[in-house]
Amino acid sequence: MSEPDLAGGSLPRAIVDQIDGLRSRYPTEEALLLPALHLVQSYNGGWLSEESIEAVAELLHLSPSKVAGVVSFYDMFHDHPVGRHRIRVCSNLSCQLRGAEELLESLARELEVGEDQVTPDGRCSYVHFECLGSCDTAPVAMIDDDYHENLTPARLRQLVRELE
C-alpha cells in the first residue's frame, strides 16, 4: 500500500462515504465508531495513528481522547505501526495442547524479531493471540484477514515466506 493519505485530519472521500453509508443502521453517531475504526485502520496500513484517530473523532463528533480510549481497549486495534502482514498465532489452551508454542518458537526463529516488533523490511509482525475460535483445527494462526488451520511449524514458515 502507498503512503496513507490522512494528513491534516481529513479522511479520504471513499472511506467517509463507506462510513456514511452505515449511518442509517444506527440510532446514534457514536455507534459508527467501531465500523469506522476498522475501515480507517485497514486503509492506514493496519494501525491507527494519532492523526487518523483525530480524523475519526472529528467525523463522528467525538473527542479524540474518547476514540483513543476505545482504540486501546480492543486487541484488534493498534496505536503503533505493525508489519504489512499481521500474524496472530492462537495460543490458548486447545491450540497449546496441539503445538501452538512450537509454532511461536519457529516463527521467532524465522522472522528474527520479538513479538509485536516489525521485521526490518516492514513485511511482518506477529503476536500470540487469545482463542481464535477454531480449536477443532488447532493449531491455528490468522494472517491478515484469513485463518490458516491445522498448521505445522513448516507450513507456517512456508506461508510466512510467501508473504510479500
Added chain:
Amino acid sequence: MAVERVLTRNVGRAGSRTVKVYRESGGYEALAKALRLQPEEVVEEVKKSALRGRGGAGFPCGLKWSFVPRGTDKPKYIVCNADESEPGTFKDRLLMEHDPQQLIEGCVIAGWAVGANTTYIYIRGEYRFAARVLEEAIREAYDHGILGDSVLGSGFRHDVYVHRGAGAYICGEETGMLESLEGKRGQPRVKPPFPAVVGAFGCPTVINNVETLCCVPHIVLRGADWFRSIGPDERNTGPKLYAISGHVERPGTYEYPIGVTFQELLDGCGGMYKGRRLKAFIPGGASAPMLRAEDREIRMDFDTLAKAGSMLGSAAVIVMDETTCVVRAALRLAKFFAHESCGQCTPCREGTNWMELILHRIESGHGTEADLDLLARVVPNVGGISLCALGDAAQGPVRSLIEKFGDEIRDNLRAGRYPLPRVPYFDLGAVA
C-alpha cells in the same frame, strides 16, 4: 448413536448458505408460521420448549423474551451474540458459515415475538469470513423479501445488520456487548436495569446466542413438545452442539441430544489422541471447572454438570491426556482471564493477575506448598463481587485445579518435580 441432525442438517450440503437450499430443507416455513401467530403465542411456545441459552449462562430463552415490555413507544432490538470468544468454543462459527439463513430466520422470529424491527448480529472481529458469509446471506434474504419493510409480505418490518467487534472477550458479556455496539469500551454495566428493559441505545433489548436463535425456527415449526422430547428431563431439552478440541482423534463440532455423556462424546470423535489415557477435561469452555478422568460417564447437560461443581457453559469440551501438566493448562487459562479482565472492578482486575502469578510460580518450579495455600485463599475473593461474571469465570479452572488435583500438585511440589517435562506436540527437531 444414530442422531437426527437438526441444527446442523444443512452442514456439508452444496449451496447451504443460499435461500434456495435453505428453503428446500424446510427453511423459512417457521417464519411464515410465526407471522400467522400472535407474538405472545410465539413467546409462549418458546417458553414451553424450555429452551435454555446456548451461550453459557443457560437462562430460559422464552422467559428472557417475556421480560421485554409490551406497549412501549421505544424501539426494541434483538442483539445476536456471535462474539464466541470463550476459549474452546467454535460451534457458532459453524452455524454462521454453513447455514446463515437459519440464524437469520431465528433473528426475525425473535423480532416478531418481542416486537423488534432491528437485529444486530454482534460478531467477533476475528470472524471476518463468517461476517462476509452473513452479509451475503442477509443481502439475499432482502432480495427474497425475507428481510425489509414487509417480511414475507406480512407488513412486519425487520432489518438485520452485522456489527463486528474488535477483539475483546468481555464483549461477549451482555452489557459489555451493548456498550461495544454503542461505540464504547466494552465495559459491563451495572445491573439492574437489565437489557430487556434498558438495553441497546437505552431501549428494550433481547440478547441471544447464535445457537439459541438457531433453535427457535425448529421450535416454532415442530412444536415445543417435540423439542422437549429431546434430552434427559424437562429442564434440559433440545438438540445441542458440542465443540470438542484438544487431545482427541477427531476434534470438531458434534450435534447430540442434550445430555449425552462425556464418554459418548469421546467415542464419537474417535477417542483419545494416539490412544493415550484421559487425564482431565473441561466440559463447557475456559470458565468451566475441570473434571477428572473418572468423571467420564457424566451427562453433559446444564443441571448434571452444575451439580458436579462445573457447568455446561458453551459446551466447549477441551480434552487433556496424560502428558498434560494441569497446572500449565490452568495457568494458560488464568493468563487469558487476566488479559481479558476489563479492569473496572478491583477483585477481578487484581485477582486474575494474582492467580496467574502464583500459578506461574508453581508451574515454573519456583513454588512451594505455601503457594498452593495462598492460591486457595485468593480464589474465593476473585468472583461474586464485581459487575459481571468474568471474575467468577476466572475462578472456575483454578478452583477445580486445587480441588481435583491438589494432592497431586502437593506431591509434585514436595518432590521438586516442577516444571514437569513438556511433551511437545510437534517434534522439536522439525522446528529447528
